[in-house]
Amino acid sequence: MKKLLGVLIFMLACTAGAHAAEGGFHLEKAPARVNDLPALQNGAKLFVNYCLNCHAASSMRYNRLKDIGLTDEQIKENLLFTGGKVGDMMTIAMSAKEAKEWFGAAPPDLSVIARAKSVNAGPSGADYLYTYLRTFYRDESRPTGWNNLVFPNVGMPHVLWQQQGPRELTTIAMHKSEGEHGWERVTTTYDVNGVATVKHEPVTGYHGHETMETRFTTKDPAKAAAYESDVADLVAFMTWMAEPVQQQRVRLGVWVLIFLAFFTVITWRLNAVYWKNVK
Template sequence: MKKFIASVMFALSASLMVVANTASANEEGVELEHADVDIHNQASLQRGVKYFVNYCMGCHSLNFSRYNRVAKDLGLTDEQVTKNLIFTRDANGDLEKAGSLMKNGISQKDAAEWFGAPPPDLTLVGRSQTDWIYSYLKAFYVDPTRPMGVNNTVFPNVGMPHVLWDLQGQQEKECVKEGEGGHAVEHCELKLVKPGSMTPAEYDQTARDITNFLAYVGEPSKLSRKTYGVFTLLFLGLFAVVAYFLKKEYWKDVH
């Protein structure tokens, strides 16, 4: 029970950290791009889980999600999940099962030492911060002054390396000042100086797919809750009709 409470508190603190970073980005005048996610796009979710597991899950876990739940919702078989998505092992050294939680193998202590802070669990951050996540994944640029050699316009001085650099390529931040003295305004933009394996449009879609997957993981019930709502309203409507005629039958002798 203590471990469960600790896990919940850790996930909540991670969500609050992202919210704080979002507010900080907005205060600094960083305009977030609209992610335009659609969790009913199964192909996008399948691409998103592939990129998340291969590039992000080495550090970030999804401690409140299970592989088999993701497989069911995304139209994947347990065999496909085991062969393509599960890379961690249990305490006995055996490969995790399809019903396991989506944990990673990184030590929190080592991660804190390497990155300055342990990477947060990302199960819940996609519930309300999709624009932030999408913009963040596109906002890395080369900065030799940083320990990882990169910085981020959405999350300044971030300790995370740009794990998707081979897909996006390398960007540089170029700033121009307009005006003079105290009225000078600095405008900055990111320019691609070294292309990656994807075109800018392809990388934008990849960032959107990862964001879409995190939006789904944050609240999987979104896939079906509207359908349940429609059937519930239909049932209540039918019940209201039956109740009305039943009421008339019971009270006809009184009136």
């Protein structure tokens, strides 16, 4: 028993460590659109136009998109730009060797990225992707000119920046300093061109802990609102793509549980009838 408890404690500790390793920036809840066919179709269009240039989805065939309401003709006309066949895999022309030479590392395959980024008993992969795609900001110090709050110093540029529109990022960090006050507030503002302005302020009488606040200021609210909706659709599509049979699996599981419950009642009554005359 003690050994079993020790194993359970060890597993919980490992899980907590994994959560801490994944932690950092708070992940926001992604809108639930995985059952919304128009949203999935828009997400598929965005994925093919903006993601499939560098990232492959080699576990997915184009004809599987018929499951989200598209026809073969619609797939050919709107999603197949290389003259391929509807039954082809969603691959890219760039090889892994070329990607490594050009970018330093091959962009990951996105077939199951939504499942890969999930944390047991924690945020879902959809939450990760939703927050990640909404927290890019201009940073002139980076080679690509972009940075990300969820994935600091990410090598990927913000490919959807024109859809989102210009915006500024302000971070306010409270941390310990070596000065006489012991604490200082550091306010950093990245303007629309990625130029950072840093302001240091000593803080007296502070008895809290180190904190970090972030705030985005958009310069085009209408564009930003449309981008938010598009990101929700794109994440919904990647979530669906990671497990296209998810809804069928859930429905089948419900029917299995109903059957087991019904069969349990029958078995219980048969058992009672069988043993009622046994002394």
